[in-house]
Amino acid sequence: MTRLVVPELEPRDPARAEPLLPGEVQLWYADLDSVPGDEGILSAAESARAERVVDADAKARFVRSRTLVRRLLGAWLGLPAGEIALESTGEGKPRVVAPPHAIDFNLSHTGSAWALAASISFHVGVDLERIRPRRPDHDVARRIFTSAECAWLADLPEARRTPAFFTIWTIREAVTKLRGEGIFTLSASFEVVPQTDGRLEARVEPPEELVVDTIPAPVGHVGALAVSASPRAIRAFRVRPDAEA
Numbered sequence: 001m002t003r004l005v006v007p008e009l010e011p012r013d014p015a016r017a018e019p020l021l022p023g024e025v026q027l028w029y030a031d032l033d034s035v036p037g038d039e040g041i042l043s044a045a046e047s048a049r050a051e052r053v054v055d056a057d058a059k060a061r062f063v064r065s066r067t068l069v070r071r072l073l074g075a076w077l078g079l080p081a082g083e084i085a086l087e088s089t090g091e092g093k094p095r096v097v098a099p100p101h102a103i104d105f106n107l108s109h110t111g112s113a114w115a116l117a118a119s120i121s122f123h124v125g126v127d128l129e130r131i132r133p134r135r136p137d138h139d140v141a142r143r144i145f146t147s148a149e150c151a152w153l154a155d156l157p158e159a160r161r162t163p164a165f166f167t168i169w170t171i172r173e174a175v176t177k178l179r180g181e182g183i184f185t186l187s188a189s190f191e192v193v194p195q196t197d198g199r200l201e202a203r204v205e206p207p208e209e210l211v212v213d214t215i216p217a218p219v220g221h222v223g224a225l226a227v228s229a230s231p232r233a234i235r236a237f238r239v240r241p242d243a244e245a
């Protein structure tokens with residue numbers, strides 16, 4: 001399967017994001033604890049959601065996450081960030097309701113680590129996970145992973161098992177999120193297959209153009225990006241900590 005090549009991250013202000021070019025995917029990373037948030041540009045629904053978050057850090061991160069999403073979409077659509085109408089599908093994938101556009105985007109956050117993928121040519125899904133201690137034969141894996149994936153994990157040396165678990169997890173999540181589904185819907189038609197060179201490859205039945213691969217992630221995390229067909233290029237950016245609020 002085609003690999004997704006992510007170049008070195010360029011520091012950039014999201015409000016000055018370059019246009020999304022045909023055939024490309026832009027990938028943006030941020031540390032949510034070092035970027036500004038602006039509650040004033042959130043929609044009433046987003047503000048209400050922020051108000052429901054009891055933990056002050058989690059609330060601030062949500063506000064900053066939505067600020068970044070709006071700044072980027074505003075730059076790409078040529079609109080003030082506060083005027084973008086966002087809506088989530090029944091399963092929770094956000095999309096821009098108006099104006100007419102071709103942007104598909106998806107975001108992921110865990111703790112302060114944040115990533116967003118966007119394209120005007122492809123559907124995209126992105127996932128970041130912090131590698132945390134958990135038994136790979138956990139119930140969740142048994143219910144979601146295929147038996148071949150579970151067997152492969154069980155055979156790995158102890159030290160490699162947890163990172164490998166989360167790598168399979170993020171690959172499955174990225175594909176799930178590209179499709180805008182829930183994690184339990186990706187059935188046996190999808191399998192992550194370890195290669196002899198140690199890399200993991202995804203097998204989709206029936207075969208489709210889908211490309212999914214691991215992506216750079218902050219220390220202690222793993223990440224994956226899924227794209228509905230092979231992109232011409234990926235451009236990758238890191239939100240500058242001094243970016244405009």
Ligand SMILES: CC(C)(COP(=O)(O)OP(=O)(O)OC[C@H]1O[C@@H](n2cnc3c(N)ncnc32)[C@H](O)[C@@H]1OP(=O)(O)O)[C@@H](O)C(=O)NCCC(=O)NCCS
Nearest residue numbers: 091092093094107108109127128140176177180181182183
């Ligand atoms: C809903 C789900 C896609 C969320 O993934 P996650 O790893 O928990 O969280 P992420 O940070 O990667 O993604 C969350 C973001 O993805 C987007 N999103 C939510 N649901 C989505 C969906 N079905 N498809 C695509 N994107 C979705 C949202 O933008 C959300 O961020 P926001 O709410 O701040 O706007 C996925 O985990 C799922 O289906 N979960 C079902 C429950 C489950 O299996 N939990 C596992 C317990 S161990």
